[in-house]
Amino acid sequence: MKRSSGLALFSSTLALSAAASAFAARAADPPDGITKIETVVVIFAENRGFDNLYGHFPGAEGIDKASKESLEQRDRDGSVLSELPPVWDGLTAKGVTPPVTQAMTEHLPNAPFTVNDGKGFNVPLSVATHDLWHRFYQNQMQINGGKNDMFVAWADSGAMPMSNWDASKTDMWAVAQKYVLADHFFMGGFGGSFFNHQWLICACAPYYADADKNPAKPSISVTDDSGAALKIADNSPKSVREGIPKFVSDGNLTPDFYAVNTMQPPYQPSGNDAAPGADPRLADPAKPTTLPPQTEPTIGDMLSLKHVSWAWYSGAWQYTLDHGNHTPTPNFQYHHQPFNYYANYAPGTEARREHLRDAGLAGVSFIQAIDDGALPQVSFYKPQGNLNEHSGYADIQSGDRHIADVVAHLEKSPQWPHMLVVVTYDENGGIWDHVAPPKGDRWGPGTRIPAIIISPFAKHGYVDQTPYDTTSILRFITERFELPVLHGIVVRDRTVAAHGEPPLGDLTGGLDLN
Amino acid sequence: MDADRIVALVSAAGIELTDRRRSAKGDGWSLSFSNGATVEVGDDGSARAAGKGARAVARLLDLPPAPRGR
Numbered sequence: 001m002k003r004s005s006g007l008a009l010f011s012s013t014l015a016l017s018a019a020a021s022a023f024a025a026r027a028a029d030p031p032d033g034i035t036k037i038e039t040v041v042v043i044f045a046e047n048r049g050f051d052n053l054y055g056h057f058p059g060a061e062g063i064d065k066a067s068k069e070s071l072e073q074r075d076r077d078g079s080v081l082s083e084l085p086p087v088w089d090g091l092t093a094k095g096v097t098p099p100v101t102q103a104m105t106e107h108l109p110n111a112p113f114t115v116n117d118g119k120g121f122n123v124p125l126s127v128a129t130h131d132l133w134h135r136f137y138q139n140q141m142q143i144n145g146g147k148n149d150m151f152v153a154w155a156d157s158g159a160m161p162m163s164n165w166d167a168s169k170t171d172m173w174a175v176a177q178k179y180v181l182a183d184h185f186f187m188g189g190f191g192g193s194f195f196n197h198q199w200l201i202c203a204c205a206p207y208y209a210d211a212d213k214n215p216a217k218p219s220i221s222v223t224d225d226s227g228a229a230l231k232i233a234d235n236s237p238k239s240v241r242e243g244i245p246k247f248v249s250d251g252n253l254t255p256d257f258y259a260v261n262t263m264q265p266p267y268q269p270s271g272n273d274a275a276p277g278a279d280p281r282l283a284d285p286a287k288p289t290t291l292p293p294q295t296e297p298t299i300g301d302m303l304s305l306k307h308v309s310w311a312w313y314s315g316a317w318q319y320t321l322d323h324g325n326h327t328p329t330p331n332f333q334y335h336h337q338p339f340n341y342y343a344n345y346a347p348g349t350e351a352r353r354e355h356l357r358d359a360g361l362a363g364v365s366f367i368q369a370i371d372d373g374a375l376p377q378v379s380f381y382k383p384q385g386n387l388n389e390h391s392g393y394a395d396i397q398s399g400d401r402h403i404a405d406v407v408a409h410l411e412k413s414p415q416w417p418h419m420l421v422v423v424t425y426d427e428n429g430g431i432w433d434h435v436a437p438p439k440g441d442r443w444g445p446g447t448r449i450p451a452i453i454i455s456p457f458a459k460h461g462y463v464d465q466t467p468y469d470t471t472s473i474l475r476f477i478t479e480r481f482e483l484p485v486l487h488g489i490v491v492r493d494r495t496v497a498a499h500g501e502p503p504l505g506d507l508t509g510g511l512d513l514n
Numbered sequence: 515m516d517a518d519r520i521v522a523l524v525s526a527a528g529i530e531l532t533d534r535r536r537s538a539k540g541d542g543w544s545l546s547f548s549n550g551a552t553v554e555v556g557d558d559g560s561a562r563a564a565g566k567g568a569r570a571v572a573r574l575l576d577l578p579p580a581p582r583g584r
Contacts, residue, residue: 089526094574131528156525192530218535244522252532262532262548271532271550271566289532289546325549327570335548392528 030479031506033513036457037480038418040378041410042473043403044200046193046336046390047134047429050183050448051112053167053396057176059463060183063112063164066434072110073152073162073432075239084108084152084159085240091121091160093128093392105159112162112432124397125165131392132157132430135250136191136260137221137230139430139446143190146436148447156244161432165396171404172423172452179458180510185451186437187427188470189444193390194262196426196446196470197338200380201312202298203471203488205258205443206291206341212257215288219251227255228442252289260443263291265340267347269320269332281347293343299474300339300355302483309376311357312339313366315384318358330361331385331393336426362387363406370406373414378477381406391429407454421454422473422507438467439499441491445469453510466509467502475506517543517555520575524553527574529567547571 055063063071073081086108091100100121115123123129133156141154142161151161167173188199198206208216222231236246252261264271270283272290283290303310314337316330325332337356339345345352359366359381369375382388389399403423410421428447437445451468471489478485496504521531524547533546542556549567553575563572572578 089522093527094523128528130526133525156522219533244518262530264532264550271548273550273566287546288535325566327549327567333548334550390528392526394528 030482031508031513034480034508036418036513037420037455038377039375039415039420040477040480041375041419041421042200042378042380043406043421043423044197044380044382045399045403045423045425046388046394047427047431048389048396048425048450049428049431049433050185050435050450051433052164052428052431053170054173054176054181054183054450055112055164056166056168057173057181057183057463060181061435061465062183063434070148070434071112072149074149075241076153076245077238081110081152081240084110084162087130087158087160088156088244089130091115091130091163092123093130096127108159108162112164113159114166115163116165125167125170125400126395126397128393128395129163129391130157130160131390132160134192134427134430136189136195137223137228137250139190139428140228141230142430142432143437143447146439148432148434148436151430151432153240154245155430157430158240161430163431167396167400170397170400172400175404175407175423175454176452177461179455179460180453180462180464182451182453182464182466182468182510184435184465185424185449185468185472186445186470187425187447187449189260189427190446191260191427192262193333193426194335195260197336198341199444199470199488200426200473201300201338202296203474203486203492204296205260206263206294206296208253208257208259208263208292210257211253215286216253218249219288220249220253220255220257221251222247222249223255259291262289262335264289264334265337266290266293267340269317269325269334269337269340271334279347291341293346294341295343297486298339298342298344299477299483299486301344302478302486303378303481304351304355306481306483308378308481308483310378311355311376311380312337313357313359313363313369313379313381315359315363315366315382315387316361317356319361328393329384329386333385333388336382336388362402367406367409370409370413375413375415377481389425410454417456419455420457420476420507420511422451423454424451424470424473425449438469438496438501438504440469440501441495443488444492445504453507455511457511457513459510459512462510464510466505468505468507472505472507475504476508479506515555515559515561515575517545520545520553520555520561523574524571529571529574
């Protein structure tokens with residue numbers, strides 16, 4: 001496989017055009033035939049590890065191929081657990097009937113378990129289940145150098161990280177069988193949704209300047225000497241059987257002020273209202289969870305620089321701006337809108353009007369654009385909350401059916417003959433996976449996630465074992481449209497190579513462009 | 515209800531804790547969540563939800579309905 005190379009576009013707060021002309025070099029030597037792809041669509045669902053949904057997919061590296069060591073979870077002292085702890089507060093979400101209570105999850109064997117197993121809990125795919133920690137430092141502690149044996153130990157949900165589903169009857173399973181399932185695709189950053197959405201568009205860690213002199217100061221994490229794990233509090237339970245671990249400070253910021261866990265956008269829609277009397281389009285900057293506007297170059301900036309049309313389609317975006325948020329539907333998620341953290345897309349800018357688009361409720365406006373053949377050259381689609389498959393507030397079935405419906409519309413679109421669609425998840429949602437992530441830089445890659453490559457040029461019925469991460473999507477876009485290479489991609493490639501790992505691919509391993 | 519219990523119940527519903535600090539008066543905790551809700555938890559066990567996501571959080575905690583945020 002041909003790989004991109006080139007100089008980085010270094011981090012800069014300079015005007016984009018100046019930065020680009022001064023520092024950037026575009027990707028070199030794109031793969032043959034890549035220009036056959038004229039339309040790229042990225043669909044970003046929520047919080048599922050590969051083994052969680054596709055652990056029994058034929059031909060893939062699934063649970064059946066896991067070693068005994070990778071199946072067993074260890075306690076916080078490193079000893080092998082004799083059994084899993086119960087799912088604290090129960091396996092099903094509040095209000096689900098009949099519930100699977102904590103008592104019903106006692107004494108599970110130290111092994112993965114299938115939530116919808118008819119001989120077990122028999123919870124259908126249409127039911128929301130207990131959410132789990134999915135945080136930057138905990139993810140690294142759970143991966144434990146690639147052994148993946150501390151997912152239960154550093155979780156807040158007992159046995160829940162070892163859960164998986166028989167998804168073989170889902171609509172997207174059938175799509176994966178028809179096209180390409182990538183079985184070595186890893187989340188770009190460690191931890192949660194906020195951070196991995198940033199990695200999807202920027203391959204960077206957002207920054208909070210002078211955080212120690214600002215309202216966010218108490219949110220600065222305290223790490224151990226490794227810098228990759230939280231410092232454990234003196235009163236933390238020694239064993240997973242005794243409860244949730246406690247840390248000295250488990251915040252949103254690293255000790256050097258990078259934002260790695262959920263912060264709110266500085267612009268509406270944001271979880272934080274505007275300050276009294278201030279511009280109502282902004283979020284209150286004095287709130288400790290409001291991230292200052294970001295200035296790092298994004299893939300959107302690079303596309304605009306080359307006059308490539310693009311948009312971020314967000315489900316329920318305009319509804320939330322007009323009517324506020326509502327649960328359980330649409331349950332808009334403020335921190336799943338990565339461009340809304342960037343000064344280049346601030347309210348009032350032409351770039352915001354052009355590129356941050358309302359996908360409508362249940363994606364109806366996005367689907368209309370698909371049907372009309374009116375998609376820009378690059379589209380990102382973020383389903384609204386109740387359709388994103390996130391644990392706790394969404395079920396798998398609703399999101400799976402919605403995404404499969406979107407894919408069906410894409411297959412009938414006038415733009416389909418030259419289209420590439422990638423359906424993936426932002427991160428693993430705190431759920432165990434048995435494959436060790438490639439060794440990279442301080443930000444990732446993290447745990448393995450599902451990714452499906454869909455195109456008239458996709459190899460059919462194929463399992464692509466090429467190592468990928470979220471930035472592989474950016475690699476493809478960068479190569480296809482001959483864009484300047486984002487700095488984070490250059491660093492990721494160098495560090496992966498320095499660790500002796502195979503290079504991360506650009507998705508063309510799943511395509512037959514000749 | 516104490517702060518740890520509130521965090522556990524709200525987090526289990528997929529609403530992430532985003533900030534936790536002692537209240538300005540030093541008589542409890544102020545908790546912020548990813549849906550925009552804040553919960554003021556007194557050391558005496560009292561709890562009150564406010565902000566954009568307050569209704570969803572109040573339902574999870576069986577608190578009296580909170581005024582809807584914008």
